Amino acid sequence: MKIKSTILILLIAVFLRTTLIGGEGMWIPMLLQQMNEKEMQEMGMKITAEDIYSINHSSLKDAILLFGRGCTSEIISKDGLLLTNHHCGFGNIQKHSTVEHDYLTDGFWAMNKSEELPNPGLTATLLIEMKKVTDSVLAGVDENMTMKERQIIIKDNIQRVTTNFEKESTYNAAIKPFFQGNAYYMMITEVFKDIRLVGAPPSNIGKFGGDTDNWMWPRHTGDFSLFRIYVDKDGNPAEYSEDNVPYQPKYYFTISLDGVEENDFTFVFGYPARTNEYLPSYAVEMITEIENPKKIELREKRLGIFNKYSSTYPKVRIQYATKDARVANYWKKMIGETGGVKRMKGIEAKQNFEKEFHDWAGSSGNNQYINLLLEFKRLYNDLTPINLATDYLMEAGMAIEIVKFANSYKKLIELSENDPKNDDAINKQIAQLKNQASEFFKDYYQPIDEEVMAVMLRLYDQNMSSEFKPEFFTAIHDKYNNNYLAYTDYVFSKSIFDKEDKLISFLNNYKPKKYKKLQNDPAYKMAYEMEALYKTKFETKRIVLNNAIDSLQRIYMKAQMEMKPDTRFYPDANFTLRVSYGKVNGYSPRDAVYYKHFTTLEGIMEKEDPDIYDYVVTDRLRELYNNKDYGTYADKDGTLHVGFAASNHTTGGNSGSPVLNAEGQLIGVNFDRCWEGTMSDLMYDPEVCRNISIDIRYFLFIVDKYAGAGYLLDEMNLIKN
Ligand code: ARG
Ligand code: GLU
Secondary structure (H helix, E strand, O other), X not given: OHHHHHHHHHHHHHHHXXXXXXXXXXXXXXXXXXXXXXXXXXXXXXXXXXXXXXOOOOOHHHHXXXXXXXXXXXXXXXXXXXXXXXXXXXXXXXXXXXXXXXXXXXXXXXXXXXXXXXXXXXXXXXXXXXXXOHHHHHOOOOOOOOHHHHHHHHHHHHHHHHHHHHHHOOXXXXXXXXXXXXXXXXXXXXXXXXXXXXEXXXXXXXXXXXXXXXXXOOXXXXXXXEEEEEEOOOOOEOOOOOOOEEOOOOOOOEEEOOOOOOOOEEEEEEOOOOOOOOOOHHHHHHHHHHHHHHHHHHHHHHHHHHHHHHOOOHHHHHHOHXXXXXXXXXXXXXXXXXXXXXXXXXXXXXXXXXXXXHHHHHHHOOHHHHOHHHHHHHHXXXXXXXXXXXXXXXXXXXXXXXXXXXXXXXXXXXXXHHOOOOHHHHHHHHHHHHHHHHHHHHOOOHHHHHHHHHHHHHHHHHHOOHHHOOOHHHHHHHOOOOXXXXXXXXXXXXXXXXXXHHHHHHHHOOOHHHHHHHHOOHHHHHHHHHHHHHHHHHHHHHHHHHHHHHHHHHHHHHHHHHHOOOOOOOOOOOOOOEEEEEEEOOEEEEOOEEEOOEEEHHHHHHHOOOOOHXXXXXXXXXXXXXXXXXXXXXXXXXXXXXXXXXXXXXXXXXXXXXXXXXXXXXXXEEEEEOHHHHHHHOOOOOOOOOEEEEEHHHHHHHHHHHOOOHHHHHHOEEEOO
């Protein structure tokens, strides 16, 4: 009886989650019609699945591109204007920035096409078509094979299918596993290589709120930047050339000026990178209870040290801005994630499901299923200490900047030792290392690194068992009597890697026979010993365990689908194009508090603080605010809306994704999630999981009214009802 009622509750929960509230799920575009269209239309969508993804005529998918390797972007004009986030364009905007032209701080606006800036190496990838290829990929595979045998056959099949395709086509092809290897799809893509920077707001708009507001709602960030795709005269992708012309897309988004209302249907179409929604409780426990807390602790210590110096020295603040952003981003995400899983009682929920699964497996008569959870338990038991040790290597050992930096001298040392006559290769290395050194020292502040090192060594020592400690801890214990500071002093006084002049002159006068000086450098030795430890103590174990887990996860996924034939399952994110849908909605983060679904320019003025870097407002924006000069971009309520929250299921990679209304028109650009919902990579809670978007009218307002680049709007299709 007890079990029956849990099943019922679970079924109701699943039903409620996937049908009434909507929100959870990252769906495969080519399967929308079969899986989601009806529900989407019931929720308010006015278009069809075929309008979203079609291989017969142009559809929304023709306007969505993977931006670089980690973000999403969308085409918003007939001349190939590409919209994405500011934090996605950040690296390229930074590359064009100098002290005289600081586009990062001040923004950049091309006032005509000839002023647009090329970005060598930046690509944008368009999905032409996806095809199910499960049968070809699994041809020759049977269930009794060893994992190794299976992997080899799959790899060969994938190779054969993609090569055969590419032989006949100008497009690229890549095959990816879905549902943990129970299905395979081939992605046929076209890669554009001439992507020019058109516009970026100043940082105090594009990054307003900075890391203080990161992962949080209510939010007021104008997190966008604009690029343009160029192609050759025949309309084909080509490397940068002056002769290239703006791309004429098969489709570009219509932009709606109507704004959003609570409960409006909305969907997000983009490239979510990775989720793990079907893990056993042991895995969730490992991630949220064991790994996250340790990583959070290590990062917190580092951020504290960064902050101490950044708040005293303005130059250091600039030097450590990017490092700080990188460390802080996932630090905060991990805190949110662990907290979210706790709040949802996520581990218990998984355990309850597992009890039910175990009973079902017993009655299924399938031997593969019966011991599956026990096997998971054993594997995660073994994996946990190894993962944690890897975390300490990465998050403590490699957090020491000179150690990480010294590690890049490995190739030069190897070449000098084994192939000293190979001048070409050695000179090439030297040139690269010199470049790298100037980048490194530009943003390096030695007192921070020393302090980080002493703290990281202590935490490492206190938290790891001796089998997982690199060799240098022997010296720390025996010779330095656990005086981490003294050992740190020794490393910094002897190493060349924190001394710019010495290092550069060493490189300038480099002879292969001098490699021993690098090899014996204490910072290099630390890096070397860490790698040696990884290679001997855990690399193989880690691969073996992860392979075993992957293969079990494939079976577990299949079993869950068999156990619940009426549930619609969506595959974990894997950096392929997906559709998420939900509603524009506020939420209650805690007792008695409700967050509305939108923010306005008023909120920017409330947060304004000229003394706090993250909250500086420019005179120009203040003036527009004081004059209420919002033009056609004002909401019906007279204010200028800046951002909105909705229940679309998104993750990293969805940055820059178009957020669309019931008609498939652009109403926003996705850029973040709310903090209370960051556990959605492991489990989704419709009550609090919200994606955060810029209101598209704020983007237009900044382009037109703030930057005076309104000429760009002429090539767009704006509509207002
Ligand atoms: N949290 C958002 C996303 O992962 C925005 C990140 C921008 N970076 C930052 N440190 N504020 O990734
Ligand atoms: N900012 C994230 C990104 O860079 C998106 C936020 C999220 O993880 O949902 O992709």
